[in-house]
Structures are given as C-alpha cells and as structure tokens.
Amino acid sequence: MTARRSPRWLEFVTIGVAAGLVAAGCSTGSGSDGSPEDPFGDPGSCTVIDVAVSSEKIDLMTDLAKGFNGSDDAEIDDGCAFVRPYSKASGGATTLLADGWDEESEGPRPVIWSPAASSWGQILNQRLADDGRAAMAASKPVSFMLTPLVIGMPKPMADALGYPETPIGWGDIAQLATSGEGWAAYGHPEWGAFKLGKTNPNFSTSGLNALIGQNYAATGKSRDLSTEDLNDPKTKEFGAQVESSVVHYGDITMTFLNNWFRTDRSGTSLLYASAVAVEEKSLIDYNKGNPDGVLEPGESPRKPRVPLVAIYPKEGTLYSDNPLYVLDADWVSAKEKQGAEAFIDVLRRPSNQKKVLDYGFRPGNPDVAVGAPITKGNGVDPNQPSKLLQVPKPAVMISMLDRWKEQRKGARVLLVLDVSGSMDEPADEGASGDTKLDLAKRAAIEALDEFKSDDEVGLRVFSTNLGPDEDQNYLDLLEVQPMSTNREKLANQIRNQLPQNATPLYEVTQESFTDMAADYDETQINAVVLLTDGVNDDGDPDDDRAQLEELLTTLRRGTDGENAKPIRVFTIAYGRQADFDTLEQIAQSTNAAAYDASNPATINKVFTAVVSNF
Amino acid sequence: MMKSRGLAVIGAFVLVALAIVIRGRLAKDDPGSDGPKRRDGSDRPVVACAPDLAAVCDALAADGKIAKDPPDLDLPGAAAPDDAIDGWITWSPAPQIANFVADPSVTRRVWEQEVEALGGARTVVLVDGTSVDALSASCRSKPTWRCLAAADSGLAIGVGDPATAEGIARLAPLAEAFADDRDIDTIDSAGIEDLLAGPTVAQTDADEMATQLTTSPGGVSVVVGPMGLLTRFTSTAQGKQRRLTVLEPSPKATLSVVVAGRTGHDLALTCDDLPADAEDAVTAVGVSPCSGSTDDGLAGFLFQVQKKVG
Numbered sequence: 001m002t003a004r005r006s007p008r009w010l011e012f013v014t015i016g017v018a019a020g021l022v023a024a025g026c027s028t029g030s031g032s033d034g035s036p037e038d039p040f041g042d043p044g045s046c047t048v049i050d051v052a053v054s055s056e057k058i059d060l061m062t063d064l065a066k067g068f069n070g071s072d073d074a075e076i077d078d079g080c081a082f083v084r085p086y087s088k089a090s091g092g093a094t095t096l097l098a099d100g101w102d103e104e105s106e107g108p109r110p111v112i113w114s115p116a117a118s119s120w121g122q123i124l125n126q127r128l129a130d131d132g133r134a135a136m137a138a139s140k141p142v143s144f145m146l147t148p149l150v151i152g153m154p155k156p157m158a159d160a161l162g163y164p165e166t167p168i169g170w171g172d173i174a175q176l177a178t179s180g181e182g183w184a185a186y187g188h189p190e191w192g193a194f195k196l197g198k199t200n201p202n203f204s205t206s207g208l209n210a211l212i213g214q215n216y217a218a219t220g221k222s223r224d225l226s227t228e229d230l231n232d233p234k235t236k237e238f239g240a241q242v243e244s245s246v247v248h249y250g251d252i253t254m255t256f257l258n259n260w261f262r263t264d265r266s267g268t269s270l271l272y273a274s275a276v277a278v279e280e281k282s283l284i285d286y287n288k289g290n291p292d293g294v295l296e297p298g299e300s301p302r303k304p305r306v307p308l309v310a311i312y313p314k315e316g317t318l319y320s321d322n323p324l325y326v327l328d329a330d331w332v333s334a335k336e337k338q339g340a341e342a343f344i345d346v347l348r349r350p351s352n353q354k355k356v357l358d359y360g361f362r363p364g365n366p367d368v369a370v371g372a373p374i375t376k377g378n379g380v381d382p383n384q385p386s387k388l389l390q391v392p393k394p395a396v397m398i399s400m401l402d403r404w405k406e407q408r409k410g411a412r413v414l415l416v417l418d419v420s421g422s423m424d425e426p427a428d429e430g431a432s433g434d435t436k437l438d439l440a441k442r443a444a445i446e447a448l449d450e451f452k453s454d455d456e457v458g459l460r461v462f463s464t465n466l467g468p469d470e471d472q473n474y475l476d477l478l479e480v481q482p483m484s485t486n487r488e489k490l491a492n493q494i495r496n497q498l499p500q501n502a503t504p505l506y507e508v509t510q511e512s513f514t515d516m517a518a519d520y521d522e523t524q525i526n527a528v529v530l531l532t533d534g535v536n537d538d539g540d541p542d543d544d545r546a547q548l549e550e551l552l553t554t555l556r557r558g559t560d561g562e563n564a565k566p567i568r569v570f571t572i573a574y575g576r577q578a579d580f581d582t583l584e585q586i587a588q589s590t591n592a593a594a595y596d597a598s599n600p601a602t603i604n605k606v607f608t609a610v611v612s613n614f
Numbered sequence: 615m616m617k618s619r620g621l622a623v624i625g626a627f628v629l630v631a632l633a634i635v636i637r638g639r640l641a642k643d644d645p646g647s648d649g650p651k652r653r654d655g656s657d658r659p660v661v662a663c664a665p666d667l668a669a670v671c672d673a674l675a676a677d678g679k680i681a682k683d684p685p686d687l688d689l690p691g692a693a694a695p696d697d698a699i700d701g702w703i704t705w706s707p708a709p710q711i712a713n714f715v716a717d718p719s720v721t722r723r724v725w726e727q728e729v730e731a732l733g734g735a736r737t738v739v740l741v742d743g744t745s746v747d748a749l750s751a752s753c754r755s756k757p758t759w760r761c762l763a764a765a766d767s768g769l770a771i772g773v774g775d776p777a778t779a780e781g782i783a784r785l786a787p788l789a790e791a792f793a794d795d796r797d798i799d800t801i802d803s804a805g806i807e808d809l810l811a812g813p814t815v816a817q818t819d820a821d822e823m824a825t826q827l828t829t830s831p832g833g834v835s836v837v838v839g840p841m842g843l844l845t846r847f848t849s850t851a852q853g854k855q856r857r858l859t860v861l862e863p864s865p866k867a868t869l870s871v872v873v874a875g876r877t878g879h880d881l882a883l884t885c886d887d888l889p890a891d892a893e894d895a896v897t898a899v900g901v902s903p904c905s906g907s908t909d910d911g912l913a914g915f916l917f918q919v920q921k922k923v924g
Contacts, residue, residue, distance in 0.1 A: 140818070140822070146829060146830050148830075222814050223811065223814045224811070316814070316832070317832075319830050321830070362829065362830070363829065363852070364825075364829055365829075366825060366828040366829055366847060366850035366851065366852045366853055367850050367851055367852075368851055368852070369851035369852055369854075369855055370852060370855060382855075385832045386744075386831070386832055387814075387832050388814045388815065388830070388831075388832035388833035389814055390814035390815070390833075
C-alpha cells in the first residue's frame with residue numbers, strides 16, 4: 001500500500017500524489033504504482049497526447065491508454081496518436097495552468113486535462129479571466145465517469161447515529177463537533193470526541209466539495225450560493241464548528257484512509273477519526289481492502305475489520321464528474337486536438353465504461369448499468385444521492401477558498417530541521433552550486449507563507465555538538481508562537497543556518513514530540529514537521545535499535561487511546577541517503593504521513609504538500 | 615512625338631486593364647453581387663445552425679448542399695447575423711423571435727416568415743421513478759403542463775436555457791401554462807423564474823439534461839424535450855435502473871427543427887435536400903425528419919416571455 005517513489009520513474013512519468021508533486025510522494029498517498037519503467041513505451045512517430053489526470057484515476061487511465069495506443073482507433077490523419085497519461089492533483093494542475101506550467105519541473109504540458117471535477121475548470125477559467133486571459137477549459141466538457149462526495153464513517157459509528165434510517169448531514173457534523181459530550185451522547189464514551197478528516201480544498205476535490213457542501217448546509221440553500229452568504233456570521237460560525245473537529249487536513253484523502261486502515265489492524269481506527277469526507281470510489285476501495293486504490297506488486301487486498309459506510313449528506317452533495325478538457329491553449333496543435341478527441345471517443349464506449357465500474361466509478365454513459373462494486377455490500381448506495389447541490393459560480397468558489405485559509409482550524413507546529421554536515425552536499429549535479437541545505441532553507445521559508453497569522457510555529461534545528469559548549473543535539477531557535485510575531489524571525493533564522501555535524505534523529509524526534517505534547521492545545525492541529533537527509537547518527541550506533549523502539553512506543557502511546565494528545569509527526573526524507581523507512585514508521589506511529597523528497601529539486605513541492613496538512 | 619503618343623496609348627490600355635481587374639475583384643467581394651461569394655470559394659449557400667444542431671449543418675456541408683465550415687448561430691446573435699449567412703437551421707419559432715428582437719413592429723424581417731420544417735416531434739417529459747410517483751399524486755392520472763408547472767409539485771424541471779433557440783422552444787408549453795391564452799399581461803413571470811431555478815444543475819440542452827437525470831440524479835427530476843430523444847433514455851441500462859418514463863402532458867405540444875431563409879437572400883433548401891447523414895443528425899436530436907409544424911402565434915408570446923425572464 002505504501003510506496004516510495006522511484007526517482008527514475010519520476011523522471012519519466014510525473015505520477016505524484018499531491019499538488020504537483022512530480023518527483024515527490026507521500027508514503028500514505030497513491031497515484032503511483034511505483035513501477036520503475038515507463039508504462040507506455042516509445043511513441044515512435046505518433047503524435048503524443050499528454051494527459052494530466054487526477055491521482056485517483058491514474059491506474060484506470062493508464063489501462064485505457066494502453067488499449068488505445070497502437071490500435072486502429074489511434075489512427076488519425078497521416079499518422080497516429082499516442083496517449084500518455086500522468087497524475088496531477090486537480091488543485092495543483094489548476095494553479096500550474098493559471099500561473100504557468102514549467103515543463104522542466106512539472107513534466108509535459110497537457111493536451112487533455114482531466115481533473116476530478118469540472119469545478120476546477122471553472123476556477124481555472126475565472127483565474128485566467130481575472131488576469132485578462134482567455135479561457136482554456138471548455139464550458140461543456142465530456143464527463144466520462146462520476147463519483148459523489150460522501151461522508152465516510154466507520155459502520156459502528158454510523159449505526160450509533162441511526163443511519164440510514166436517520167438522515168445525516170453537515171449540520172449533524174457541526175453539532176457533533178461542538179458537543180462537549182462527543183460520542184458519549186450516543187452511548188459510546190470510549191470513542192472520545194468526534195474527529196473529522198477533511199482535505200485541504202485548495203488541493204483536493206473532496207476537500208473543495210466538502211467545503212461547498214458545508215457552506216450550503218450553513219445557509220439552508222441548495223443553489224445560488226453567494227459571497228453575501230459567505231459573509232453571513234452564521235455561515236462563518238457553522239464553518240468554524242465543522243473545522244474545529246478536524247484531525248488535520250492534507251492534499252489527498254488517501255492519507256486518512258491509509259491511517260484508518262493501519263489503525264484498523266490495531267483496533268484503534270475509531271479513535272483516529274470518526275468521519276472523513278471522501279469520494280464514494282475511495283470508500284469502496286477501502287472496504288475492498290485497498291485503501292489507496294493502488295495494489296503494489298505482490299500485494300493482495302485485505303478487508304478491514306471495521307468497514308466504512310457512505311453517508312450521503314442530507315443537505316445534498318456534489319459529484320466529481322471527471323471532465324475531459326482538450327485544452328484551448330497555444331501549446332496544443334490541431335493534430336493533438338484530433339488525437340485527443342479520438343481518445344475521448346474511445347473512453348465513452350460501453351466496453352471502456354464497464355472498466356470505469358471496475359475501478360469504483362459510476363459510468364457517464366447511460367448505456368452502462370451501475371452495478372458491482374457500487375453495492376450496499378461495499379458500504380455505498382447506488383440509489384443515492386437523492387439531492388445534488390449546485391456548483392457555485394467560479395468567483396464565489398475562489399472567494400470561498402480564500403476565506404477558508406483564514407477559517408480553517410489553527411495549527412501549532414514545531415519545524416525541526418536537520419543541519420547535519422551532509423546537508424552541505426550539492427543538491428544536484430547541475431551547475432547551480434546549491435547545497436541541499438540551500439534548497440531546504442528556501443523551501444521552508446517559502447512554505448511559511450501558507451501559515452495564517454494565528455497559527456503558532458516554532459523552529460528547532462538539530463545536529464551534534466551544537467550550542468556555546470558544543471554539547472547539545474538540538475537548539476530551539478524560536479519558541480512556538482503566533483505567526484503574526486514569528487513569521488519574519490522564522491525566515492531569518494532559517495536563512496542563517498549552516499551545516500554542522502552528525503544526525504541525532506531519534507533523540508530530537510522524541511524530545512520534540514514530548515515537548516509539543518506538554519503544551520498540547522486541543523483547539524489546534526498539533527504537529528511536528530521533521531526534515532532530515534540522513535539516518536540516525538548520534539555517535540553511538542549500538543543503542544540505535546533500542547532508541548528507535550523506545551521512540552516508536554512513545555509516539556504510539558501518545559497518539560492512540562481515548563485520552564491521547566495526538567501530536568502528528570510529518571516527516572520529510574530529504575535526499576537519497578535519508579532513511580525513508582524509519583521516517584515512515586515515525587509518521588505512521590502518530591497517524592501522520594511521510595513525504596519523500598529523495599530528489600532535492602522537489603523539496604519546494606514537498607514542503608507545500610506537508611503544509612497543506614494545516 | 616510619335617513615341618510619346620504610343621506610350622500614351624499603351625498607358626491607356628494598362629489603365630483600362632487595371633480598372634477591369636479591380637472591378638472584378640470588387641465584384642467578388644461584394645456579397646450582393648453575382649458570382650462566387652462564399653468563404654469556401656464555392657457558390658453554395660452559407661447556412662448556420664443552432665449549436666445543438668451543428669451535426670445537421672456538418673452533414674449538409676459534407677454533402678455539398680451548403681458551404682463548408684457552417685457557422686454556429688443561436689438566438690442572441692440571430693437578430694443581427696453576419697451578412698454572409700443565407701439561412702439558419704434552428705428550432706421553431708426562433709427565427710420569428712429573432713425578427714421581433716430586430717424590430718418589434720416586424721416591418722423589417724431578418725428571416726423569412728415562411729420556414730421549412732426539417733423535422734418534428736411531440737414535446738414530452740422524461741421523469742424518474744420517484745418523480746413519477748410524486749407526479750401521479752399531484753396530477754392524478756393525466757398530467758398537464760399546468761399541473762407540472764404548479765409550484766407545489768416539488769419537481770426540478772429541466773427546460774433548457776430560454777436564451778437559446780432550443781431552450782425557448784422547450785419552455786413553450788410550460789410558459790403557456792403560466793398565462794391565460796398567451797396573454798402576456800396575465801403571465802406569472804415569477805413562476806417561470808422559479809421553474810427555471812428548480813434544478814441545481816445548469817439549464818442546458820435536452821440531451822445533456824437527460825444524461826444527467828439518468829447518470830447523476832438529484833439535480834433534476836424531470837426533463838422536457840422531443841419524444842424521440844427522451845424515449846431513448848428510458849431504454850438505456852441506467853434509465854431502466856432509475857425507472858425512467860416518458861409522459862406526454864396535455865395539451866399536446868410539438869418541437870420542430872426548421873430552416874429559415876435570410877430575407878433578401880435566395881436560399882432553396884428543403885427537407886428533400888437532406889442527405890442521409892443529415893437525416894440521421896436530425897433524428898439524433900429526437901425529431902422525425904421531414905415532419906413538424908410551426909405555430910405562427912407562438913413567437914410573439916415567447917418573445918415577451920424571454921423579455922420578462924431575461
């Protein structure tokens with residue numbers, strides 16, 4: 001289920017998991033099959049049709065592209081078309097198309113763009129229009145498959161709420177989130193407080209659709225959501241109530257599903273999260289035992305002990321309609337358009353629409369029946385949803401996204417940066433002359449912009465022989481304080497760092513976790529962001545194993561349990577020598593996520609993805 | 615002296631020749647003159663199509679009946695179309711509505727009053743299983759347009775965008791239900807606006823809305839459109855799963871695809887000229903080729919409706 005991204009693979013096909021994470025990945029994410037080979041081979045003299053698709057359908061599109069390439073259907077005037085899909089998160093692709101797509105770092109510019117939902121196309125066009133530029137996304141794209149947003153909930157919890165006999169919606173979520181009793185009100189004090197998993201709406205379609213749903217629920221409307229509605233204090237209060245129960249955010253729902261799946265084994269899944277806003281397709285994958293929708297070679301699905309139930313919000317929901325945009329962009333030639341249209345025609349055929357079902361999506365072609373795996377046995381209801389919400393106007397959506405940045409749950413974060421001697425190594429083989437530390441500093445400083453003013457952020461650096469007496473393994477350069485006062489100081493402190501000595505990884509992780517737990521604030525997301533380029537090296541290798549065991553035990557004890565004070569440790573494995581496997585264990589022990597920046601050039605994107613958790 | 619006289623004669627010849635060439639060029643560029651004038655260099659008529667009927671124009675162009683690359687034309691632009699356009703294939707009564715838009719007194723028509731019907735169908739509604747039950751309860755055994763339009767029916771009705779030729783044609787029977795005998799002074803425009811705002815999906819063409827009703831229900835519960843198109847959805851796999859049914863509310867209403875000639879232009883395109891591919895394209899939008907009728911009294915009423923509901 002978890003896969004470290006292969007750098008060579010990433011050089012060829014930009015299969016990532018988050019907002020433009022080309023060569024980076026999150027251990028709990030999905031999107032890449034981890035294959036070291038280019039799955040499409042040599043296009044020869046055919047016209048290449050690059051297709052940027054949202055991560056949850058990359059396997060399906062790869063399958064369909066392989067069937068298309070080399071077939072009679074791929075023959076176009078005086079030649080042939082060769083389709084090459086790659087994964088690009090919807091929100092990230094929207095930003096790249098609006099702000100400029102750098103092919104060197106992001107891979108080829110797409111001819112076809114298929115985000116998870118057409119709302120991204122509208123947002124793109126609005127951003128372009130705001131900039132005085134022409135639309136790139138057609139107003140009526142072909143939608144080739146569908147999946148609705150649902151609230152995924154462990155079955156015992158849904159049963160406790162009386163679902164499906166008692167309809168449930170965002171209003172109930174807001175009420176549960178602010179209830180002092182939590183699950184005790186439903187006879188289950190052992191489940192603790194209500195906890196919600198929700199992705200960052202600037203990156204993820206399910207996060208965006210959940211945000212639209214909760215705003216409609218606040219107003220009681222199902223259409224014509226306006227900026228006036230967003231300004232209404234009642235809407236803001238409703239939003240604050242829902243956000244207050246959030247475990248953490250993030251760029252992909254698979255982080256939540258993977259954490260749920262792992263804690264399911266230890267019987268603590270009900271304590272990790274009570275509900276997650278996900279697409280129906282992802283919930284089916286989870287219940288089939290494949291939470292990230294990607295089966296690694298040799299991996300077989302294992303059904304969870306506690307399955308999830310799809311709750312179709314009573315206030316209404318939205319479909320991810322998976323549009324296929326042949327981009328109206330200056331880099332798309334007439335021949336590429338012709339090839340793109342040939343591929344889209346093939347996708348709509350009943351035989352291929354049946355494949356769509358195999359992957360848990362609902363067919364967009366009416367001639368193909370909705371059937372297994374969209375069944376009650378998999379926790380979903382093919383007869384739902386019974387009510388849809390209108391996609392708000394693009395300007396309203398942009399306003400909603402801007403407001404969310406200030407309305408989201410606050411974060412209390414300790415940045416822990418490795419300043420060991422190896423950070424002085426060149427970042428790449430190019431002529432830039434940048435060291436790994438140079439790139440990491442720049443990325444960390446840039447990521448600071450994503451924190452809001454009342455987020456609290458501190459800075460700790462670690463290596464051996466630090467401090468005036470050269471006897472410390474870490475230094476606290478800035479206490480965890482509001483960004484309103486810390487932002488500039490943080491940037492300056494990060495900028496001043498120099499490479500030092502060894503890497504006392506386990507000690508600093510243990511101390512950071514313990515220190516953050518001491519000042520745990522239940523109204524915020526409490527987290528450590530740990531970046532390191534090496535393995536634990538504190539001068540005494542003999543006790544490394546015991547040290548790691550002790551660390552993992554501490555992390556698990558602090559994270560699980562009814563009265564836990566969860567501090568999420570998000571780890572970044574930086575450079576090729578980083579100990580990704582250990583960092584993944586650390587992250588998983590706290591139900592967070594490990595990120596792979598083995599290619600230092602990707603550190604900017606990785607930092608952006610990490611900070612999307614807040 | 616002889617030399618200069620000779621040069622003068624040659625110069626005169628050159629000037630005459632040049633004048634002939636220039637006149638010829640000007641004549642070619644003048645759309646009102648005889649001879650080739652089309653963008654594709656042929657003498658075939660330029661016929662535009664409503665966007666949802668583009669396939670009809672494409673088939674006619676491919677068959678050489680009309681000029682290549684036929685343009686799209688919908689109601690918003692039909693009151694002042696491009697000078698080169700000789701005809702318009704659209705939904706009735708869009709050409710007459712465009713005439714009202716261009717000149718409410720209709721003393722100067724953009725499009726000929728007489729149009730040729732290329733296809734027609736009865737106007738029906740596609741309803742999902744749940745809504746059929748609701749409709750049966752509120753409309754009893756025989757649904758009427760008036761009953762369907764009643765605010766308490768609680769149905770989200772897809773009628774299309776009334777700014778388009780296709781949308782205003784589909785809205786017609788429901789709009790009539792909101793007025794007494796097409797008397798615009800009695801029309802309940804707020805009722806029509808509420809009806810248009812019923813679905814949470816956009817009011818678009820019948821094919822798209824019927825697809826949404828079939829594959830992603832919850833945004834629209836009833837779709838108005840031509841019988842040939844909507845009946846098709848009842849026999850799709852998902853249509854059967856959702857118990858889709860076609861009902862024909864009373865009084866009977868029809869939808870017609872017509873070709874309207876541009877006033878002052880010489881367009882001779884009739885139903886008999888439709889090649890097989892064009893007939894297929896007409897059939898694809900749900901109407902039977904070479905049938906259909908027009909209702910001369912409807913255009914003025916719908917023109918007023920359009921003005922009221924924007």
